Amino acid sequence: MLARIIADYNEAVFDTDRERALQIVRDAERQGISPxxxxxxxxxxxxxxxxxxxxxxxxxxxxxxxxTAQISDAVTAEMIPKFHQAPEVAxxxxxGTAYGxxxxxxxxxxxxxxxxxxxxxxxxxxxxxxERFVEEAxxxxxxxxxxxALMLHTATGELGCRKVRRLLHERGLEDxxxxxxxxxxFRFHDGLYRIxxxxxxxxxxxxxxxxxAELLQEVKK
Amino acid sequence: MITGMDRLTxxxxxxEADRIPIFCNLLDQGAAELGVSLQDYYARGExxxxxxxxxxxxxxxxxxxxxxxxxxxxxLLGCQRILxxxxxxxxxxxxxxxxxxxxxxxxxxxxxxxxxxxxxxGKCLQILKNEVGGKNPICAYITSTMTLPALLMGMEKWMExxxxxxxxPCEELLRKCHEFFVKEVAAYRQGGADVLIYSNPFGxxxxxxxxxxxxxxxxxxxxxxxxxxxxGMVYYCGMARLNSxxxxxxxxxxxxxxxxxxxxxxxxxxxxxxxxxxxxxxINDIQLISWTRQEIRQEVKRILDVGMPGGRFLFGTGVxxxxxxxxxxxxxxxxxxxxxxxxxxxx
Ligand code: B12
Numbered sequence: 001m002l003a004r005i006i007a008d009y010n011e012a013v014f015d016t017d018r019e020r021a022l023q024i025v026r027d028a029e030r031q032g033i034s035p036x037x038x039x040x041x042x043x044x045x046x047x048x049x050x051x052x053x054x055x056x057x058x059x060x061x062x063x064x065x066x067x068t069a070q071i072s073d074a075v076t077a078e079m080i081p082k083f084h085q086a087p088e089v090a091x092x093x094x095x096g097t098a099y100g101x102x103x104x105x106x107x108x109x110x111x112x113x114x115x116x117x118x119x120x121x122x123x124x125x126x127x128x129x130x131e132r133f134v135e136e137a138x139x140x141x142x143x144x145x146x147x148x149a150l151m152l153h154t155a156t157g158e159l160g161c162r163k164v165r166r167l168l169h170e171r172g173l174e175d176x177x178x179x180x181x182x183x184x185x186f187r188f189h190d191g192l193y194r195i196x197x198x199x200x201x202x203x204x205x206x207x208x209x210x211x212x213a214e215l216l217q218e219v220k221k
Numbered sequence: 222m223i224t225g226m227d228r229l230t231x232x233x234x235x236x237e238a239d240r241i242p243i244f245c246n247l248l249d250q251g252a253a254e255l256g257v258s259l260q261d262y263y264a265r266g267e268x269x270x271x272x273x274x275x276x277x278x279x280x281x282x283x284x285x286x287x288x289x290x291x292x293x294x295x296x297l298l299g300c301q302r303i304l305x306x307x308x309x310x311x312x313x314x315x316x317x318x319x320x321x322x323x324x325x326x327x328x329x330x331x332x333x334x335x336x337x338x339x340x341x342x343g344k345c346l347q348i349l350k351n352e353v354g355g356k357n358p359i360c361a362y363i364t365s366t367m368t369l370p371a372l373l374m375g376m377e378k379w380m381e382x383x384x385x386x387x388x389x390p391c392e393e394l395l396r397k398c399h400e401f402f403v404k405e406v407a408a409y410r411q412g413g414a415d416v417l418i419y420s421n422p423f424g425x426x427x428x429x430x431x432x433x434x435x436x437x438x439x440x441x442x443x444x445x446x447x448x449x450x451x452x453g454m455v456y457y458c459g460m461a462r463l464n465s466x467x468x469x470x471x472x473x474x475x476x477x478x479x480x481x482x483x484x485x486x487x488x489x490x491x492x493x494x495x496x497x498x499x500x501x502x503x504i505n506d507i508q509l510i511s512w513t514r515q516e517i518r519q520e521v522k523r524i525l526d527v528g529m530p531g532g533r534f535l536f537g538t539g540v541x542x543x544x545x546x547x548x549x550x551x552x553x554x555x556x557x558x559x560x561x562x563x564x565x566x567x568x
Contacts, residue, residue: 015430016384016430016433018384018385019385061426061427061428061429061430062380062427062428062429063380063384063428063429063430063433064430066380066384067384100304100306100308100309100312101312102304102312102313102314103375103376104375104376104377105375105376105377105380108377127304151309151310151312152309152507152510152542152544153306153308153309153310153542153543153544154306154309156510156544157306157308157309185507188460188483188484188505188507188508189505189507189508189510189511190508192507195511
């Protein structure tokens with residue numbers, strides 16, 4: 001039965017049909033599939049399948065990406081309170097768009113994918129100053145500061161990620177807090193994340209979930 | 222003397238000039254050239270026109286721009302707040318549409334040329350027309366019906382409305398954006414723009430699934446182009462890829478030029494367009510911030526080697542980021558002039 005559910009769910013996600021995907025999950029729950037299985041055997045593998053499709057150069061478009069992030073987020077939010085045991089949190093993260101940047105779509109998609117992977121995310125909103133990124137990371141005991149930037153000047157500007165790096169360095173926080181970046185400019189320029197002083201990046205929201213899990217593992221050590 | 226317009230016309234006809242046409246899209250750079258802030262620069266049509274003319278004299282490429290920044294279109298539709306930066310292009314700070322209810326209240330200006338948000342653009346066009354009209358292609362940037370809502374309500378809300386929202390408000394918004402589109406094209410043409418960049422990221426299969434493109438995007442593209450005519454129109458997806466859609470677009474609209482993404486396979490794009498139109502091969506100008514002179518020359522050569530055989534080819538850039546070093550702009554153009562030279566008259 002699970003195989004059927006997985007197939008139907010994947011199809012709904014690839015068709016960007018949010019309502020149908022949610023319906024499939026709810027029906028499955030009614031048929032006795034546990035909330036844990038729905039998250040770990042249906043939702044997360046569907047995200048992984050998409051990561052694989054991406055790396056195999058299959059064309060996954062923005063709409064599919066957006067819907068996957070939204071659906072995964074919605075399903076996990078609905079299922080987690082029903083878990084028999086609270087799930088283990090994979091780590092804490094703060095996220096915002098870079099200073100001077102008002103573009104929210106990428107951030108929202110990343111948040112959806114992170115939450116589905118049991119990462120606790122605090123959304124700092126748009127146009128976030130470097131000082132605030134660091135203060136909020138400390139206040140929330142976050143291990144990663146995630147910065148989204150849609151334009152080259154907000155990705156590479158002196159007041160964005162570079163400044164967050166400088167602040168972490170000055171305050172001796174570099175071992176405790178890592179920086180992850182993403183957004184259109186990073187997709188157009190190889191190695192740009194290193195130039196701006198980040199520790200990691202991901203080309204899309206679904207891969208961001210995986211990359212974040214790895215980065216969090218690294219800081220835990 | 223052979224002009225930029227001669228080169229463009231020759232390329233469109235499949236003939237040779239002294240070299241291929243070269244479009245180098247330098248917008249924010251004009252402010253630095255005039256020694257003023259971006260905010261002061263974009264406040265006056267005279268400055269923008271002067272900036273464009275100086276860019277042309279300085280670098281010797283073929284085109285000038287009447288575009289200030291893309292957010293201008295939102296201002297024409299009621300946006301009151303633009304966020305300026307010293308380091309890059311101005312952005313819409315406050316959306317015109319906050320909730321679906323705002324769609325009913327959205328007003329398309331009755332007359333664009335007399336709209337206060339167009340006054341400075343109009344002045345800029347006038348100067349460009351007087352100074353270089355007919356000699357250098359004057360470009361205008363027009364956002365398509367399908368994409369304009371992203372600028373009015375943000376990508377996030379637009380994706381939501383488009384894919385999961387109620388059809389009523391969605392259709393109403395598209396109808397209004399189409400009405401605006403038609404008026405805007407007329408205003409720019411009347412002002413003297415020759416090349417109209419039809420910007421449509423929502424007409425790329427990077428943004429929407431192919432099935433969706435055929436069902437929803439393509440009919441709107443057809444409607445847009447039918448309403449204004451294909452003359453001077455260039456299909457462009459905001460640097461998203463367009464190889465997979467361009468045949469459909471050419472066949473259904475008669476558009477005569479496609480401005481590819483640097484992420485498209487140029488050889489494939491060129492083959493698909495063939496003799497049906499002008500192929501614009503575009504360099505990844507974000508990499509220009511760190512490529513060496515040698516890397517830049519190599520990349521320009523690669524693009525021209527692929528694009529030039531068979532003619533009907535233009536070399537272009539995206540909207541060049543401000544932080545590209547001047548020397549790199551020169552290196553790119555030098556290479557394009559050199560490798561792009563042809564045997565035609567004026568050589
Ligand atoms: C659609 C689009 C537009 C639309 C809509 C813009 C809007 N309101 O959002 C329109 C046509 C209106 C437009 C206008 C402009 N645009 Co535009 N646009 C695009 C396009 C095609 C897609 C952008 C997009 O929204 N993608 C969808 C989002 C979700 O993708 P994303 O941000 O990359 O996020 C994904 C990943 O990067 C990642 N991610 C994002 N954040 C994070 C964070 C972390 C931590 C991680 C790990 C991952 C991650 O996950 C996300 C989901 O997979 C890109 C080119 C391209 N192919 O990317 C240009 C692009 C972003 N635009 C660009 C520019 C310059 C502009 C303008 C500033 C032009 C101008 N001079 O006015 C204006 C700004 C308008 C404004 N806001 O006022 C440039 C930016 C680079 C630069 N030169 O600075 C781009 C890259 C094009 C280019 N190559 O030149 N644009």
